[in-house]
Amino acid sequence: MTPGENTLEARMHSFRAKAKDSIFGQDAAIDALAAELSRRLETRSDHRPLAVLLLAGPDRSGTKADLVEVLADALDVPIHQYDLSPPWGEEDALIFGLNPGVPAWLSLQQSLTDHPRAIVALKAVEQAHPTVLSRLQAAWTSDRLVEPSGTEVATTGAIFVLTTELGQGAVGQLARQETDPDRLHVAAVKLLADAGFPIPVLRSIDAVIGLKSHTTGELIREYCRDLAEQARSQGLELADGGIDARIVTDVLEPAIGAYAKGEKRLRDRLDADLVRAKAEGAETVRLVLGDDGILVVPVDRSVQKEPQSSPGSAGQEGSGDE
Known part of the structure; x- marks a missing residue:
């Protein structure tokens, strides 16, 4: 100072x-x-x-x-x-x-x-x-x-x-x-x-x-904002409705999740997948829940190839709109 x-x-x-x-x-x-x-x-x-x-x-x-x-x-x-x-x-x-x-x-x-x-x-x-x-x-x-x-x-x-x-x-x-x-x-x-x-x-x-308690709704909104900001930090935007609802429930269960203790590891892996998607030409993406974590799925028409985040990511894509 x-x-x-x-x-x-x-x-x-x-x-x-x-x-x-x-x-x-x-x-x-x-x-x-x-x-x-x-x-x-x-x-x-x-x-x-x-x-x-x-x-x-x-x-x-x-x-x-x-x-x-x-x-x-x-x-x-x-x-x-x-x-x-x-x-x-x-x-x-x-x-x-x-x-x-x-x-x-x-x-x-x-x-x-x-x-x-x-x-x-x-x-x-x-x-x-x-x-x-x-x-x-x-x-x-x-x-x-x-x-x-x-x-x-x-x-x-x-x-x-x-x-x-x-x-x-x-x-x-x-x-x-x-x-x-x-x-x-x-x-x-x-x-x-x-x-x-x-x-x-x-x-x-x-x-x-x-320190005040937070409602489940407040936690969900904040977590979604965090994910959107993480995508923006890599030069990407989330599509409308671009966060698979299961991501939120799995992370916040019981905070509300299966991934609660390993959230930092998952977010670090997500950063790597976001960087890969950006390098492959993506501008807008959706986040869906895969067997091993959060998958990044490009939704840009100009992108011909999906990132190789994990086997079976294409099969998960359809469920991301639920």
């Missing part, structure tokens, strides 16, 4: 723009996160971390991790990331540097010593070992993290971003209905407490940022 762009307002503007461009349907959560951080950073305290925030609600396709990554990029700070879910032992030892088989620089204490301005991302915080959670909570309510050995490190430059898997559906529905961030925070705290989230931790955080 240039000096004129190196302001909190500019960085938050960059975060909002990049997050909304890359993360579907969470504009309200992005705005709430940016507003809360702006408020905390402008009134920073020398007696506690810059902010302690909890991301709650559904986590479709790693939305929470994506938010943290975009935020760190906008603030130009590193991410110290730890998964606190069981089995307990390895990660708990790692976060406090108690595992002799792991480099000391991976511990939170050393990470904050080397990079005091950072985001500390704690996944599944509600599942953390009670001792670890107690030490972390002490760090959130004071200006330092105290290790079991007694070593202390300042936390006043850190932003703690916690994530939880509890109450995803309830918080997701709440975020669809409640537009005011403060009221959402209060209601989400109650929902999470009822779901078993440690109440002392809820009292020590600054804000709950609720």
Whole structure:
């Protein structure tokens, strides 16, 4: 960033723009996160971390991790990331540097010593070992993290971003209905407490940022837009009705699919087939579901030969209009 762009307002503007461009349907959560951080950073305290925030609600396709990554990029700070879910032992030892088989620089204490301005991302915080959670909570309510050995490190430059898997559906529905961030925070705290989230931790955080649930229709429209954009990125247009409905149901089942975990591999293969179709003279294509994935079928009259995406693609062509 240039000096004129190196302001909190500019960085938050960059975060909002990049997050909304890359993360579907969470504009309200992005705005709430940016507003809360702006408020905390402008009134920073020398007696506690810059902010302690909890991301709650559904986590479709790693939305929470994506938010943290975009935020760190906008603030130009590193991410110290730890998964606190069981089995307990390895990660708990790692976060406090108690595992002799792991480099000391991976511990939170050393990470904050080397990079005091950072985001500390704690996944599944509600599942953390009670001792670890107690030490972390002490760090959130004071200006330092105290290790079991007694070593202390300042936390006043850190932003703690916690994530939880509890109450995803309830918080997701709440975020669809409640537009005011403060009221959402209060209601989400109650929902999470009822779901078993440690109440002392809820009292020590600054804000709950609720991610909303999406309807099946919203997911379908977004996935179709993604496919159309992927085709356009290779210089191709989709024909009207050019996406086989079975592609959508297979990918979104149950998200709503058979391909949900392998979606990135399928999309990478689709890119190769789109490039091949373009090289062979196609301008407009249809996407149909084959036995091994998504097939690209040209519909241009000028194209005489179909791409050799997979044996039997011609047999699948007829079903693409269903």
